[in-house]
Amino acid sequence: MPRSFTFRLFAALIVGLAVAVIVSPFAAAAVAGAGFRYPFPRVFDRVVMVSLGIVMLLGARSLRFVELLKEGFARPESNLGRAVRGFAVAVAAMAMLIGAAIAIEGPGHPAHGIRMLPKYAVSAVTIAIIEEGFFRAFLFRGMEADFGRIGALLASSAVYAAAHLVRAPGRFYVSGVDLSAGLRTLALSFSQFQDPTSALTTLFGLFLLGILLAEACVLTGTVWYSAGLHAGFVIGAKLWPKMVAAHGTLPGWLGGWGHQPVISGAAAWVATLAVLVWLRPLTGVNRSSPA
Numbered sequence: 001m002p003r004s005f006t007f008r009l010f011a012a013l014i015v016g017l018a019v020a021v022i023v024s025p026f027a028a029a030a031v032a033g034a035g036f037r038y039p040f041p042r043v044f045d046r047v048v049m050v051s052l053g054i055v056m057l058l059g060a061r062s063l064r065f066v067e068l069l070k071e072g073f074a075r076p077e078s079n080l081g082r083a084v085r086g087f088a089v090a091v092a093a094m095a096m097l098i099g100a101a102i103a104i105e106g107p108g109h110p111a112h113g114i115r116m117l118p119k120y121a122v123s124a125v126t127i128a129i130i131e132e133g134f135f136r137a138f139l140f141r142g143m144e145a146d147f148g149r150i151g152a153l154l155a156s157s158a159v160y161a162a163a164h165l166v167r168a169p170g171r172f173y174v175s176g177v178d179l180s181a182g183l184r185t186l187a188l189s190f191s192q193f194q195d196p197t198s199a200l201t202t203l204f205g206l207f208l209l210g211i212l213l214a215e216a217c218v219l220t221g222t223v224w225y226s227a228g229l230h231a232g233f234v235i236g237a238k239l240w241p242k243m244v245a246a247h248g249t250l251p252g253w254l255g256g257w258g259h260q261p262v263i264s265g266a267a268a269w270v271a272t273l274a275v276l277v278w279l280r281p282l283t284g285v286n287r288s289s290p291a
């Protein structure tokens with residue numbers, strides 16, 4: 001019986017992490033020896049990205065990596081309008097949340113936020129393309145063969161949510177080759193799960209967002225609309241601390257109960273569900289016509 005996509009993928013991820021744990025202490029020592037001073041967790045993150053990339057490329061054929069990405073990003077010239085439409089929907093949703101926060105908390109530094117828009121836009125588009133390529137075009141579509149549409153939608157959204165909480169928060173430095181540093185950093189990467197309220201509210205918000213983005217992929221047949229949505233949400237999240245005053249009186253249902261603002265609050269959950277309910281007319285996909 002052939003091994004499933006999900007089994008192959010997580011086997012590759014485990015191998016990539018194991019390689020990063022072993023290699024990162026030597027990489028950090030080399031960086032320090034070259035005269036650069038970077039905290040070890042940052043070096044570890046970069047080594048993880050490179051090692052996972054290499055492992056994924058080695059297993060690209062069995063995982064249908066290139067094939068799934070081509071399908072996900074198919075017909076860019078005819079789907080640009082959908083990307084723009086998704087972006088507009090997300091920006092409108094975030095604008096309402098930011099407007100409500102300003103009404104309660106007061107404005108922050110909107111002029112500074114507007115000046116940062118070009119930088120935020122480049123970052124948002126980059127994040128959207130990378131994450132939609134991996135989590136929707138690759139992960140969701142790959143899991144679909146194993147679990148069906150609903151199962152893949154739930155499973156890929158859970159992975160998407162959890163992945164955003166896996167990051168080492170500490171900033172420590174190493175001198176020489178510390179063979180335990182990689183393993184310690186990997187353990188620290190799960191520290192955000194130690195606060196149940198923060199972790200659960202953030203996970204729930206990201207899980208709902210993952211479902212919305214995956215459903216957009218299903219309806220339209222590509223990731224262009226979901227990439228537009230994603231970019232709009234990222235810009236809104238980056239503008240949030242600039243546009244809203246930091247008086248500390250914003251209620252949790254709007255500002256969020258977790259470490260990640262907005263998405264860990266009930267207002268963002270309602271906004272996500274509202275877009276999900278109206279997703280078909282918002283995408284412009286008719287019930288009688290194919291995606």
